[in-house]
Amino acid sequence: MTINESIALHKHASHPAIAKRLKRASGHLAHVIDMIEKHQGCADIAQQLHAVEKAITNAKRQLIQDHIDHCLEGSVAEDETMRAATLADFKLIAKYL
Structure with a gap:
């Protein structure tokens, strides 16, 4: 099994909490x-959009951190091919930080 297959099959313990957070952000x-359709104040809308953005950013940060901690960290000690694949995966996910 390649590192990408292993990562694709891996379920993180944090995923249910992240999904819950994103569902809450979706409702928000x-x-x-x-609010926009009801022509409410722009400052109020901007404040609420900021809260939604912050919630999504925090969910993304938690997902990426969990991926680094549980998927990438363990494969560093593997053979050279695994290290190269791990580095490539890290570079890919780092784009989203």
């Missing part, structure tokens, strides 16, 4: 859309 975003 729907509320923001409703």
Whole structure:
């Protein structure tokens, strides 16, 4: 099994919490859309959009950190091919930081 196959099959313990956080952000975003459609104040809308953005950013940060801690860290000690694949995977995910 390659590192990418292993990573694709791996389920993180944090995924349910991240999904819950994103569902909450999704509901919050729907509320923001409703605010816009009801012509509410721009400052209030901007504040709510900032909260949604922050929630998504935190979910992304948690996902990436968990990936580094549980998927990449363990493969560093493997053979040279695994190290190269791990480095490539790290470079790929680092784009999203």
